[in-house]
Amino acid sequence: MKSKVIGLSQVKATLSAALLLLTAWLATTGTVRAGAPATLALYFIDVEGGQSTLIVTPHHRSFLVDAGWAGQGVGFIPGGPKQARDANRILAAARDAGVSKIDYLLITHFHPDHDGGVSELAKLIPIGTFIDHGKPSPDAVRTGPDIEPAFDAYRALLPGHPHIVPKPGDRLPIPGVDVTVVSTDRATLGQALPGSGAPNPLCGKAAIPAADPHENPRSTGVVLSYGQFRFLDVGDLTGEPLFRLACPKSLVGPVSVYLVAHHGGPDAADPATLAAFAPQVAIMNNGLTKGGAPGTFQSLHHVAGLEDVWQLHLSGNAGANGNFPDGFIANRDEGTSYWIRVEAREDGSFRILNPRTRQWKSYLPRAAGLHESGAAPQ
Ligand SMILES: [Zn+2]
Numbered sequence: 001m002k003s004k005v006i007g008l009s010q011v012k013a014t015l016s017a018a019l020l021l022l023t024a025w026l027a028t029t030g031t032v033r034a035g036a037p038a039t040l041a042l043y044f045i046d047v048e049g050g051q052s053t054l055i056v057t058p059h060h061r062s063f064l065v066d067a068g069w070a071g072q073g074v075g076f077i078p079g080g081p082k083q084a085r086d087a088n089r090i091l092a093a094a095r096d097a098g099v100s101k102i103d104y105l106l107i108t109h110f111h112p113d114h115d116g117g118v119s120e121l122a123k124l125i126p127i128g129t130f131i132d133h134g135k136p137s138p139d140a141v142r143t144g145p146d147i148e149p150a151f152d153a154y155r156a157l158l159p160g161h162p163h164i165v166p167k168p169g170d171r172l173p174i175p176g177v178d179v180t181v182v183s184t185d186r187a188t189l190g191q192a193l194p195g196s197g198a199p200n201p202l203c204g205k206a207a208i209p210a211a212d213p214h215e216n217p218r219s220t221g222v223v224l225s226y227g228q229f230r231f232l233d234v235g236d237l238t239g240e241p242l243f244r245l246a247c248p249k250s251l252v253g254p255v256s257v258y259l260v261a262h263h264g265g266p267d268a269a270d271p272a273t274l275a276a277f278a279p280q281v282a283i284m285n286n287g288l289t290k291g292g293a294p295g296t297f298q299s300l301h302h303v304a305g306l307e308d309v310w311q312l313h314l315s316g317n318a319g320a321n322g323n324f325p326d327g328f329i330a331n332r333d334e335g336t337s338y339w340i341r342v343e344a345r346e347d348g349s350f351r352i353l354n355p356r357t358r359q360w361k362s363y364l365p366r367a368a369g370l371h372e373s374g375a376a377p378q
Pocket of ligand 1: 049050051111113114236262263
């Protein structure tokens, strides 16, 4: 057999070609985006009407807001971590983002659709710093039988970890992004954030009363800025504290993405709050019947400057004309568990993936114009 000698330049060329192929493959899997600018990734994980939002900074620091339910959901019935529905969905998002640790975990408030999944999650992936509003109110514990056992399981994880109980206006020490606390334990910002403070003409006299008066209004809310991109997540903040952020003037100012408060429940429907946050895009972490109240859908259909609303689920509550178009809905039923993924850049541009339809939609920085550059998902 005739042997073939391969020169150094051919070896280099072969290696380069292999590297290109590998890079192209990795790019299709989402692991590496060769040559792409640094991006902030946000995963709105489907936890069937609870909350779990994974944020991964350009330098691969991870910040998880809430951890969904324990076990198979609803109530607080934890089981083995391998069978834990929501914890495994969070783990899948972390793997997709290429992180092997949750550096910061914020529990917005002590309801089992937000803190229930933490103890199972902690067995699947290390958690660094814990952030919360302290402890559930006695009234919440008295009226919700799942609240204390879920909190006890959560509290048992804290020893040996940094634990932050912030005040409004505090900044969380997450490198690469600016995370400012806007609400916690019923308290809200004492003054408007830089660039906000405009009077809000849509304010009525009072807040829509909170459906749950005990824990939801204690939610720890944050605005996360990455350059010009701003994301507002207030957990289930409703009632008076949500109103105070919006009226009589907006203390938060306009945001790129607003995670609609309280899963889009009826107490998140006030047009004044939506006008105050002036979101470019709203995302609703509703379930098939949880959240997504008809009044909230109605308000969302009439927000000035709002380009799109994305839903984690088709809502059975919304009626035929309430749900936004199919391409903006991650899950049509409970048989799938697609997340909604946002990739944001420092200049304020971002794009959103619906993994069910495999369609991205791109959004320009607001200062550059209100219209999207990408094709609308169908
Ligand atoms: Zn909730």
